[in-house]
Amino acid sequence: TLDAFYNAWSDLAGNPTNASARLVIRERGHQVAARFQQLAAGMQRLASDTEARLRTDVDRVNDLARRIGELNVDIVAAESGGRSAGALRDERDRLIDELSTLGPIEVIPRGTSSVAVAFGSTTIVDGATVNTVEVTASAGSFAIRTSRGALVEQGRADGGKITTEA
Numbered sequence: 001t002l003d004a005f006y007n008a009w010s011d012l013a014g015n016p017t018n019a020s021a022r023l024v025i026r027e028r029g030h031q032v033a034a035r036f037q038q039l040a041a042g043m044q045r046l047a048s049d050t051e052a053r054l055r056t057d058v059d060r061v062n063d064l065a066r067r068i069g070e071l072n073v074d075i076v077a078a079e080s081g082g083r084s085a086g087a088l089r090d091e092r093d094r095l096i097d098e099l100s101t102l103g104p105i106e107v108i109p110r111g112t113s114s115v116a117v118a119f120g121s122t123t124i125v126d127g128a129t130v131n132t133v134e135v136t137a138s139a140g141s142f143a144i145r146t147s148r149g150a151l152v153e154q155g156r157a158d159g160g161k162i163t164t165e166a
Contacts, residue, residue: 001035004028051137057102058144061119062132064099068092069130072114076127079113120144120152 005028012021071092078085096117099105108116108123116126124131124146132147143154 001028001031005032047137051135051142054135054137054142054144058133058135061099061102061124062130064095064102065117065119065124065130065132068095068099068115068117068125069128071095072125073128075113085113122146122150122152124152 005025008021008025008028012018012025015021071088075085075088075092078088092115096105096107096115099117099119103119106118108118110116110127112127114127116123118124119133122131122133124133131150133144133152134147136143136145141155144152146152
């Protein structure tokens, strides 16, 4: 489309008084503008889809963190009462494995049979305490922060892929 637009200008430069050459430039200009509008709409859809996917993933991170925190409480209660917590530990491990599919995590065992879980570089679970995360996005960039404002991750969407900067 741009080539046709530039070629039309070249044709007009060769014959500046030609009315049909002027009409061709006008039509080619409309085609270029329409293509730019299509590209802008596609980029907006990509940004919206990326933001929706991030929000879904953040909701899942928060749900998993909440459930891991609850299991920490149940495991400590069971083991301090002399009961076996093997099934609870297995469930907590399964949830931690699922959480690891959503981002980089580190599990830190605590002496009380509970664990802390860092997501990115920020602790989101420590025993029964859960620090939820939220996403903000604009113009193809995003930030994931804890509810207390600590930065967990930031990045941008490039061609549909999310690249992190933190």
